[in-house]
Amino acid sequence: MNADQLVKLAAFQAGAIQQDGSLAPFFTIPQLYVWLNDANFELEKSIRSIYDDYFVRVMTSTDTVAQKLMGIDYTPTTLQLAASTSRFTLPPDFQTMRSIRCVTSGNESMQFESKDMGHRYFQEYLAVASTYTVPPGGRIYYDIIGERTLFIVPQLTTAADIEIIYVARTKPLHRYATGTVAITDATDDVVGTTTVWSSGTPFDAAYLDIMFSVTTPTALTNVDISWVYDGGPRNRVASIDTDTTLTLAANKVATVAAGAAYILSSLPVLPPEHHAALADFVTAQMFAKSGKAEQFDRFMAKYEKRKASILNTINVRQPDVEYVEDYTTYGA
Numbered sequence: 001m002n003a004d005q006l007v008k009l010a011a012f013q014a015g016a017i018q019q020d021g022s023l024a025p026f027f028t029i030p031q032l033y034v035w036l037n038d039a040n041f042e043l044e045k046s047i048r049s050i051y052d053d054y055f056v057r058v059m060t061s062t063d064t065v066a067q068k069l070m071g072i073d074y075t076p077t078t079l080q081l082a083a084s085t086s087r088f089t090l091p092p093d094f095q096t097m098r099s100i101r102c103v104t105s106g107n108e109s110m111q112f113e114s115k116d117m118g119h120r121y122f123q124e125y126l127a128v129a130s131t132y133t134v135p136p137g138g139r140i141y142y143d144i145i146g147e148r149t150l151f152i153v154p155q156l157t158t159a160a161d162i163e164i165i166y167v168a169r170t171k172p173l174h175r176y177a178t179g180t181v182a183i184t185d186a187t188d189d190v191v192g193t194t195t196v197w198s199s200g201t202p203f204d205a206a207y208l209d210i211m212f213s214v215t216t217p218t219a220l221t222n223v224d225i226s227w228v229y230d231g232g233p234r235n236r237v238a239s240i241d242t243d244t245t246l247t248l249a250a251n252k253v254a255t256v257a258a259g260a261a262y263i264l265s266s267l268p269v270l271p272p273e274h275h276a277a278l279a280d281f282v283t284a285q286m287f288a289k290s291g292k293a294e295q296f297d298r299f300m301a302k303y304e305k306r307k308a309s310i311l312n313t314i315n316v317r318q319p320d321v322e323y324v325e326d327y328t329t330y331g332a
Contacts, residue, residue, distance in 0.1 A: 001275050002209040002234075002265040003173040004223045007032045010282035012225070013299070014290075021222035026290070029175070032282055037172050039281035039303070040268055044170060046311055047270070052096065055269065057168040059091060060103060061161045069093045070169065071202060081152065081160045090148035096167040097144055104160045115141040117151060125153035133157045171204045173266040177220065181212065182258035188238070188248040193258070198243045207267040208237040210246070212256050220261040237264070270310070277306035 001009065010032065011017050016024040023029065047054055061079035068074070072092040079088060090097075102110035115122050122141050125132075132138075132154035142152045179195035190210065197203075211227065211234050213220040227234035231253030238249040268275055284299035 004265040009279040013283040014286040035282045035285040060163040088150045093168040094148040098165040109137045111139045117143040176264040181262045183256045185255040192244040213261040
C-alpha cells in the first residue's frame with residue numbers, strides 16, 4: 001500500500017472515517033503523515049541494523065542527469081575523481097559506503113581501500129602532497145569525513161570515473177495533489193497542468209504511486225485501501241520527467257480526461273507484506289490523541305509484534321548460496 005492508503009487504513013482502524021468517507025475533523029492528513037514517517041524511520045533504522053543491503057543504491061559519475069536528493073540538487077558527475085583533487089562530495093542521501101570501483105577504460109583494475117585518514121599510509125601520501133599516475137592495479141586509499149565527503153590519497157594526475165555502491169537514506173513519505181492531469185488510454189505518459197513535480201516535490205520516483213479520480217473533475221478525496229495495480233485508479237510511476245510530465249511503469253487502462261484530480265503518494269521502501277505495521281503505529285497515535293489508553297496499548301502491541309516479525313524475516317530475503325558438487329562416475 002502507498003502512504004495515502006496506509007493513512008486511510010489507520011483512520012479506519014481508529015474509527016475516524018466519517019459517513020462521506022472523509023477524515024474526522026479531530027485529525028488532519030499532515031498530522032497523520034508525521035506519525036507515519038515516525039514509524040517508517042524507526043522500522044528502516046531497525047532493518048539497517050541487521051541488513052543494510054536492503055537500502056543499497058548504485059551511482060556512477062558518468063551519469064549526467066541531475067537529481068534532487070533530500071531536497072538538494074545533485075549531479076552524479078560530481079563523483080568523478082578530478083585530477084589534483086583530494087576531496088569529493090558524495091550524494092545527499094549517502095549513509096555508508098559499500099564499495100568503489102573505477103569505470104574509466106584502462107583503469108578498471110584500480111583498487112580502492114578504506115583507511116582512516118590517521119593511518120600511516122594515508123599520512124605518508126599527505127606529507128608528499130603530490131599527484132600520482134595510478135598504474136594498472138594501483139591502489140587508492142579513501143576515508144569518509146564529515147557527513148558526505150570522500151577523501152582520497154594520492155591525488156590523481158588524470159581524472160577517473162567511478163561507480164559507488166552505498167547505503168542510502170530514504171526520502172520521507174509524502175503526498176502531492178496540486179493541479180490536474182490527463183492521460184490517453186493505452187499510453188504511459190501523464191501530462192500535468194499547474195503541477196510542479198520535478199522541482200517542487202521530494203519524491204523518490206522508484207517508490208511512487210499515482211492515483212486518478214474516476215470522474216472529472218471530482219476531487220480525489222476518498223482513497224480506497226483495496227486499490228491494486230490493475231491499470232485503473234492506482235498506477236506505479238516509472239519516472240518524473242519534468243514539472244508537468246511523468247511516465248507510468250505500465251500503460252494506463254482507459255483515458256483520463258484533462259482536468260482530472262489525482263494524488264501522488266510515496267511507497268514505503270519496506271517489504272510490502274509489512275506495510276500494515278505503519279498503519280498500526282498511526283492508529284495507536286490517533287487513540288493516544290483521543291485519550292483512549294487501552295486502545296493505544298493494543299495497537300502499539302500490534303506494531304511491536306509486526307516489527308519483530310520484520311526483523312526476523314528481512315535478513316533471509318537473500319539466503320546463502322548452496323553449491324552441489326558435480327556427480328562423477330569413477331572407474332568409467
